Amino acid sequence: MLFAQNYEKSMRNKLIVIIDDEEDLLDLMEYNFSKEGFKVKAFSRAKKAIDFLGKKKPDMILCDWMMPEMNGLELFQYLKLRDQLGGIPFVMVTCRTENSAVSQAFSLGVTEYIKKPIPIRDLISKVSSLMDNPPARA
Numbered sequence: 001m002l003f004a005q006n007y008e009k010s011m012r013n014k015l016i017v018i019i020d021d022e023e024d025l026l027d028l029m030e031y032n033f034s035k036e037g038f039k040v041k042a043f044s045r046a047k048k049a050i051d052f053l054g055k056k057k058p059d060m061i062l063c064d065w066m067m068p069e070m071n072g073l074e075l076f077q078y079l080k081l082r083d084q085l086g087g088i089p090f091v092m093v094t095c096r097t098e099n100s101a102v103s104q105a106f107s108l109g110v111t112e113y114i115k116k117p118i119p120i121r122d123l124i125s126k127v128s129s130l131m132d133n134p135p136a137r138a
Contacts, residue, residue: 014131015039015056019049019075020064020093029062032120033127046070053079058088060131065094065101076110089130093123111135 016038020026023044030042041058043049047069053061061079063072070078072092079085089111094101097115105113112130114123 013039014060015041015058016060016062016127017049017053017058018042018062019044019046019067019072020062021045021067022064028120029123032124036124036128046072046075049075050078057086060089060091060127062091062093062127065092065096065105073105073108073110076105077108080109089134091127091130093118 016033018026018029018033018040019042020029021044026042026044030040033040041052041056043052046063046067049061063075065072072094076085076090076092079090090109091112091114092105092110093114093116095116096102102113112126112135114126118126
């Protein structure tokens, strides 16, 4: 019980930006991550997230790939070119499951690639684990 309380406190100061054009899924992720003690800022469009990311540096970005206007990989590349990522873990959460998409995302430098659908508890677990043990950057 004490471990769970301390763990929740350690996540309380962690800000996650979630970008997904599926409003229901976005609401579900926002609600559940908030319930786990994370601070969450959610966006349904990448361009809206860019404005926020120019002002505030989150601890992690969760982003869908297939979105209108600017897709998740384009957002990643945009942020990377402008040094706005600055070591922020960028996790692609998408229904694109083909090996070429996974390879492309990793070759460009995304931190993790999570395939939808994924149970929300598993997603929270994976994100928490990534925050506790971020992968080494090349």
